Amino acid sequence: MIRKTIFAALALSLSATVVAAPDSYQDAFELNRAMYGKGHTFVWQGKEYSTDHPEEIEAAVEANAANAAALIASAKAKNAEVAKLNFEWKLTRDIIKKAEAAAAKGEFRKALNLAAQAKYHARMGIEQYHYAQANWHLSVPE
Amino acid sequence: MKIKTGLMLGAALLTAGIVQAADSGFDLETVNPEADRKALQAYFKERFPKAEIEDYVNGIYAVDAPSREQWEALEEFPPYEFDIEEGERLFNTPFANGKGYADCFENGGIGIRHNYPYWNKEQGTVKTLEMEINECRENNGEKPLRWSKGDISRISAYMAWTSRDMPINIQVPKDDPRALAAYLDGKKFYYTKRGQLNLSCANCHLQGSNIRVRADIPGPMLGQTTHWPVFRSKWGEMGTLHRRYKGCHRDSRSRPDQPQSETFRNLEYFQSYMNNGLVSNGPGSRK
Numbered sequence: 001m002i003r004k005t006i007f008a009a010l011a012l013s014l015s016a017t018v019v020a021a022p023d024s025y026q027d028a029f030e031l032n033r034a035m036y037g038k039g040h041t042f043v044w045q046g047k048e049y050s051t052d053h054p055e056e057i058e059a060a061v062e063a064n065a066a067n068a069a070a071l072i073a074s075a076k077a078k079n080a081e082v083a084k085l086n087f088e089w090k091l092t093r094d095i096i097k098k099a100e101a102a103a104a105k106g107e108f109r110k111a112l113n114l115a116a117q118a119k120y121h122a123r124m125g126i127e128q129y130h131y132a133q134a135n136w137h138l139s140v141p142e
Numbered sequence: 143m144k145i146k147t148g149l150m151l152g153a154a155l156l157t158a159g160i161v162q163a164a165d166s167g168f169d170l171e172t173v174n175p176e177a178d179r180k181a182l183q184a185y186f187k188e189r190f191p192k193a194e195i196e197d198y199v200n201g202i203y204a205v206d207a208p209s210r211e212q213w214e215a216l217e218e219f220p221p222y223e224f225d226i227e228e229g230e231r232l233f234n235t236p237f238a239n240g241k242g243y244a245d246c247f248e249n250g251g252i253g254i255r256h257n258y259p260y261w262n263k264e265q266g267t268v269k270t271l272e273m274e275i276n277e278c279r280e281n282n283g284e285k286p287l288r289w290s291k292g293d294i295s296r297i298s299a300y301m302a303w304t305s306r307d308m309p310i311n312i313q314v315p316k317d318d319p320r321a322l323a324a325y326l327d328g329k330k331f332y333y334t335k336r337g338q339l340n341l342s343c344a345n346c347h348l349q350g351s352n353i354r355v356r357a358d359i360p361g362p363m364l365g366q367t368t369h370w371p372v373f374r375s376k377w378g379e380m381g382t383l384h385r386r387y388k389g390c391h392r393d394s395r396s397r398p399d400q401p402q403s404e405t406f407r408n409l410e411y412f413q414s415y416m417n418n419g420l421v422s423n424g425p426g427s428r429k
Contacts, residue, residue, distance in 0.1 A: 086405065088397040089338045121338065132334045137168040139333045139344055 025049075055123070059116035063108035071115040072099050078122035087125040087132075092118050173326045175314050175415050182416050186364050190352070198365030199423045205352045206359055209429065222299055222373040222425040225380045229300030232293055237282040243297065246278035255305035256422035259411050260313065261321035268324050268407040271298055272382055289401035290388070295371040295380035302370065302424030310368060310422055312415040328412025331405060332363070337394030346393075367413045369426030376429065383410060 022028040025044060032042040033051045040051040050057065058074075061067045075096055082088050099114035166177035183195055190205045203210040233251065236242045244250035248257075258271040275297055276286040287294040314321050332343045346360040353359065370383040377385075384401035387409065391398035399405045 083397070086399070087336055090392060090395040090397050091338070093397070124338075125336075128336060128340065132330075132336070136330055136334045136342075139335070139342055139349075140168070140329075 053116070053120050055116040055120040058119075059112040061112070063112060065103065065106075065108060068099070068103040068108045068111040068115065071112055071119070072096065072103065075099070075115045075119035075122065078119050078126075082122045082125035082129070085126065085129040087129040089121045089125050092121040092125075095121070168326075168330075170319065170323060170326060173322065173329070175322075175325055178329065179416050179418060182364055183419075185348070186362055190362075195364075196420065198362060199368040199417075199420050201365060201369070201426075201428065202352070202359060202361030204365065205362060209359070213427070213429070216375075216427055220373075221375075221427050222371075222380060225296045225299050225373065226303045226425065229296035229298070229303075232297050233300050237279070237284050239282050241282050243275065243278055246274065246281070251301055252304045253308060255302045255424065256308040256310045257312075259407060259414055261315055261318065261324065261411070263315070263318050263321075266320055267404065268411045270384075270402065270407055270410060271301060272384070273402055273407070275301075289382060290385035291377070291379060291381045295382050298371050298382065299380060299425035302422065305422045305424075307421045307423070310414065310417045310420055312411070312418055314415060324408045325412050325415060327405070328408035328410070331409050332412060335394075337396035339393075339395045341394040343390065346390075363413075363416070365417060365420055367410060368417050368420050368422055369424045371424065372426045372428050374428045380425065 022031050022044075028042065028044040029049065029051070032040065032049075033053075036042075036051055038052050038056055041048050042051060043049075052060075059071060079088060079092050079096065082092075095114050095118040099111045099118060102108075102114060103111035166172065166174035166181065186193070186198065187195065193204045197204040200210075200213075203213045233243050244252075248254050255271060258274075259268050261267075262269045272289060272294055275294060276289075280286055287297075314325050335342045335345065344363065347363040347366065350360050351362040367383060370386075371380050372383075372386070373380050374386075382401065384406050387406050388398045388401060
């Protein structure tokens with residue numbers, strides 16, 4: 001997401017103290033994710049966390065038909081949720097279709113990763129919706 | 143269908159608003175369409191001091207000189223001329239039951255475009271011209287037309303043509319709070335960031351107007367709805383405003399709404415209100 005890139009750019013241009021002390025878990029996560037990508041760990045307020053998205057953690061299971069089907073189903077459900085809020089992203093349905101196609105061909109690892117991506121899109125859309133309810137007025141020039 | 147009480151009311155609103163720069167807000171208690179409209183015009187006056195407010199009906203061509211030259215050359219032989227003629231023919235062709243479009247609209251459908259969209263109190267919803275074209279058909283036993291292009295855009299083009307230069311006249315009636323809610327919903331949609339790119343309409347057409355975004359330069363928010371339907375070179379044909387809405391909604395990498403959804407109608411209502419004081423100049427041509 002754009003926000004992430006901007007955040008990373010910002011972080012790089014700021015002093016080390018700011019980088020070391022994001023004031024929410026979310027900021028800390030996004031900062032570390034942007035700087036190190038997935039598969040890393042970081043410490044925030046004395047505890048260790050992964051830079052993986054929850055969906056990526058969900059996808060890190062045995063690559064088999066049942067697990068792929070379960071994650072695809074849960075991605076679909078999340079996407080139905082965001083669609084109801086009218087914040088569905090453009091590519092999500094296609095990604096789910098690709099996940100289903102991969103699963104049908106027995107490519108379960110690929111299917112899991114795609115389903116995780118789709119579910120992530122859906123979750124971000126839902127976050128965007130909630131953010132907008134409270135903050136849309138900030139973009140109206142006064 | 144649309145009752146012509148608007149003009150007088152509109153004039154009253156205009157004079158009332160000039161007296162003080164009223165504030166507007168973001169909820170039903172505080173939102174004030176007239177203050178919004180003035181603030182938007184003031185914003186563009188300051189942003190592009192050389193552009194005349196009347197000229198915003200010409201979109202990006204009001205503020206970008208190089209693309210204006212191309213467009214003026216295009217308008218010498220307007221690409222929508224044939225569609226107006228065809229629209230007139232369709233408009234005047236009776237339905238199977240002998241009735242026609244003229245029977246469905248105020249003043250026989252002539253010179254009414256500038257009153258659309260409007261709040262329909264009985265139905266509790268925003269009505270667009272295209273919507274009423276299709277309702278007219280269905281009420282007379284005809285199949286509805288597809289929303290985005292083709293005959294509906296031709297009929298709409300002809301009706302717009304008969305309203306050329308009439309001042310846009312959108313009302314948010316005070317006697318029905320749902321009208322203001324629809325306006326607010328449109329406003330909120332325009333300013334809300336969405337999609338994978340986390341972009342709002344305003345990001346491109348307000349803050350970003352006349353600033354190159356990839357290969358394109360988004361035009362100003364003011365005047366975006368005055369000239370529809372449009373013959374767009376990229377489409378190679380006419381299309382309706384909601385066709386364009388859908389494309390732009392998709393440009394934020396969202397799954398877009400469908401033409402004539404409540405969301406898009408409310409959006410058109412809000413945007414058209416912003417254009418009060420400009421003239422209706424459809425159909426138009428764009429790149």
